[in-house]
Amino acid sequence: MAYCLDSSSLIHAWSRTYPIEHFPSLWANIKNGIDSGLIFVCRDVLLELEKKDDGLHDWLKQNLTESQMLDLDGEVQNQLRIILADYPKFVESRGIRNGADPIVIATSKAHDLTVVSEEQLSLDGKRVKIPNVCQDIGVNCINFMTLIKEVKLRI
Structure with a gap:
């Protein structure tokens, strides 16, 4: 199983629960997981995070190569059209700020990835x-803590 990180999980981990200055080994293990x-991280998530000034965007840019960023290939575009329709x-309901969300889901569907997001199911x-959306289209969706447990990331 492989994973696609949403902005919400990255922000949550970086700013709230596992800041790099206190958990450098966790971020080293995330880098190892990427390598x-x-x-995986979608290019659109990276672009979304560029608007924040908390160091996360810079860390991702330093730790992701061009080939490690997932782009909108043909199958992702097909899945994205279906999701948006x-x-x-x-x-x-999300506006520009959360524009990467449907792309993360479409990418995960197209490449059989699990979405990692801090959003809660809306009832x-x-x-x-x-x-x-993940539940409806058959894409697994977990939060960052579940990722840590499943991958056995060291903190």
């Missing part, structure tokens, strides 16, 4: 969130 093809409110039906 080994176990953990089936869930038009997904983008409308009220008013808002479409990453776990809702």
Whole structure:
């Protein structure tokens, strides 16, 4: 099993729960996971994180090669069209700020990856969130702590 990181999990880990200055070995293990093809980041997530000034974008740029960033290949574009057609409110409710979310899901569907996101399943039906779409289209979705446990990342 391989994993595709959403911005929410990266931000949550970097800024709130596992800042690099206190958990450098965790971030070294994430880098190892990226290098080994176990953990992936979409280029659009990197672009989304560029707007923040917390060091995460810089860390990713230093630790991702061009070939390690997932792009919108043909199958991802096909999956993205399906997601956007089936869930038009997904983008409308999120605006520009969360523009990478449907791309993370489409990439995960196209490449058989597990989405890693801190979003919670919406039960009220008013808002479409990453776990809702993943559940509906058969993509596994976990949070960062579950990633740590599944991959046995050392903290």
